[in-house]
Amino acid sequence: MTMDMTTSLASVELANPVLTASGCAAAGRELSQFFDVADLGGVVTKSIMLKPRSGRPTPRMAETPSGMLNSIGLQGPGIDSFIANDLSWLRQAGARTVVSIAGHNTDEFVSLAKRLYHQPVDVLEVNISCPNVESRGQVFACDPIASARVISAVRRATNPNVPIFAKLSPDVTDITQIARAVADAGADGISLINTLLGLDIDLDTMRPTLGGTTGGLSGPAIRPVALRCVWQVHQAVPQLPLLGMGGIRTGQDALQFILAGASAVSVGTAVFHDPTAPIRIIAELEAELARRGFRSVAEAVGFAHLSAEEQAAFLASRSPVAGVAS
Ligand SMILES: Cc1cc2nc3c(=O)[nH]c(=O)nc-3n(C[C@H](O)[C@H](O)[C@H](O)COP(=O)(O)O)c2cc1C
Numbered sequence: 001m002t003m004d005m006t007t008s009l010a011s012v013e014l015a016n017p018v019l020t021a022s023g024c025a026a027a028g029r030e031l032s033q034f035f036d037v038a039d040l041g042g043v044v045t046k047s048i049m050l051k052p053r054s055g056r057p058t059p060r061m062a063e064t065p066s067g068m069l070n071s072i073g074l075q076g077p078g079i080d081s082f083i084a085n086d087l088s089w090l091r092q093a094g095a096r097t098v099v100s101i102a103g104h105n106t107d108e109f110v111s112l113a114k115r116l117y118h119q120p121v122d123v124l125e126v127n128i129s130c131p132n133v134e135s136r137g138q139v140f141a142c143d144p145i146a147s148a149r150v151i152s153a154v155r156r157a158t159n160p161n162v163p164i165f166a167k168l169s170p171d172v173t174d175i176t177q178i179a180r181a182v183a184d185a186g187a188d189g190i191s192l193i194n195t196l197l198g199l200d201i202d203l204d205t206m207r208p209t210l211g212g213t214t215g216g217l218s219g220p221a222i223r224p225v226a227l228r229c230v231w232q233v234h235q236a237v238p239q240l241p242l243l244g245m246g247g248i249r250t251g252q253d254a255l256q257f258i259l260a261g262a263s264a265v266s267v268g269t270a271v272f273h274d275p276t277a278p279i280r281i282i283a284e285l286e287a288e289l290a291r292r293g294f295r296s297v298a299e300a301v302g303f304a305h306l307s308a309e310e311q312a313a314f315l316a317s318r319s320p321v322a323g324v325a326s
Contacts, residue, residue, distance in 0.1 A: 003286050004296035007041070007263050009241050010163035010188035012122050014041040014096055014264060017297050018254065018282045021245050021268030022047055022100040022125060022167070023072065027086035031271070032093060035279045041264055042096035045086060047127040049101075050108050052078040057211030062200045067219030067247070068269060069198050071212035074102050074130065079115050091120040098243075100125040100167070104133040106153050113157035124162055125243075126154050126187075129169040129194035141169040141194070144181035155186035163188035165243055168229070170222075171197050175229050176236035183237045190233055191243040191266070193226045219269040223247030227260050234261025234302055249277065251284020258285075258297065259304035293318035 005016040019042040025031050028043035037043055055075030062069040076082070090097045099121045103109035109126065116124065128140035128147050140146045151166050158164055166182040168175060170193040179190055195216025200209040208214075226246025234242060244262030248254050249270045257265045270277040285297075293315050294300045303311065 003290055003294070004298070005282070005286060007297045007301075009042075009098075009123050009165065009243060009264055011161070012096070012163060015039075016041045016282050016285075017258065017262075017264035018278050018285065019096075019098065019243070019264060019266045020044050020271065020278055021266035022098075022127065024268035024271050027082070027090060028093065028095060029086070029089055031275055031278075034275045036093075037090075038094035039282075040095065040278055041282075042098050042122065043090060044098040044125060044266055045082075045090075045100055046076055047074050047100040047102035047130075048076050048079055048082045048112065049074050049103065050079055050111055052076065052081070059209065059211055060215075062209045062215065064198070064200060064217065064219075065221060067217055067221030068272075069200055069210060069215035069217055070195070071210045071215035073212065079112055083115065083119055087119055087121075096122050098123040098125050098165070100127050101154075102127040102130045103150075104131070106134075106150050109150050110153050110157045113154045117157075117159050121159075121162055123189075124154070124158055124164045125167050125191055126151060126164055127167045127194070128182075129167055139169055139171070141167070141178060142172050144177050147178050148181040148185035151182045151185040151187050165189040165191045167191040167194055168233075169194045170225050170229050170246075176232050179233040179236050179240075183240055187240065189241040189243065189263075190237070191245070192229045192233060193222070193246050196222055196225065218247070220247040220249060223253065223256075227256055230257055230260040230262050231304070234305065238302070248281065249274075251281050251286070251288045254281050254285045255288045255300065258300045259302070261302040261305065263297075263301055 007017040056073035101112040198217035241263040244257035245266035
């Protein structure tokens with residue numbers, strides 16, 4: 001018997017559950033020198049804004065224990081150039097495409113959704129983990145009302161055949177409150193987590209290391225926080241598919257997210273030191289599932305929420321899948 005690696009993000013079927021993470025592989029073109037991007041579950045593009053932007057001041061990266069801080073900001077070519085160059089390349093490459101959008105206010109999110117209405121987009125990821133200029137710069141995803149306002153407006157403006165995923169920030173007291181708000185506002189799924197806000201001090205200059213002072217913390221250091229968020233949100237809105245991410249480096253890490261309730265995972269920071277990580281993780285995940293007696297990804301989604309008795313009853317009916325290397 002072979003392993004069924006297919007999964008879905010709402011109405012969109014994926015060949016496997018491993019995608020890139022927004023901002024960590026541009027629009028996938030750089031990765032195509034290492035592997036065929038069509039072999040991924042999907043490519044999640046860097047958050048795109050309406051106009052070209054140059055991002056925040058340098059230095060914009062700092063290494064931290066088991067992770068990194070970045071203050072790239074939402075640097076990018078703007079939506080028109082993105083559609084002409086990146087989106088058309090992704091379509092030609094045959095990749096499942098998750099387009100991430102970001103705006104300074106609700107109107108900008110709506111304009112982006114409208115520009116993408118007739119474009120080849122499989123899933124729209126709405127990055128609400130950015131500052132809301134209409135509300136003293138408070139991050140949308142830290143406020144359930146602002147989050148819901150953006151998601152319901154984007155849902156109305158987006159092609160109804162395209163699922164929208166709200167990308168949440170872990171920098172909140174209760175992430176389930178935000179998850180419920182975006183679910184009620186019409187999100188078809190939730191991506192989590194974005195980076196955590198952090199700071200590093202350079203001991204030579206005795207000043208903040210990053211030009212933008214603060215930055216987003218990513219990598220293995222944040223994995224337990226990300227897993228906790230996936231676990232809590234799966235319990236709060238079990239009907240919504242989750243795209244989980246935060247420090248995934250191996251198939252074992254990916255399996256943890258799936259057991260916690262993610263239907264698919266994104267691999268971000270790991271790509272910077274191993275560009276082949278997403279492809280390697282697909283094979284590792286398949287072996288990890290087989291070793292535990294699963295026959296499909298779907299069987300493992302949320303499995304950690306079952307009682308020990310329920311798990312034992314399921315696994316008793318299984319023997320490990322033959323023919324999958326472990
Ligand atoms: C350099 C860098 C740029 C990022 N840019 C974006 C972005 O444009 N939009 C977004 O939603 N998330 C962005 N992220 C966050 C990642 O998509 C991901 O949510 C986070 O890094 C956690 O995953 P990881 O630990 O595997 O990197 C960025 C992360 C990094 C490290």
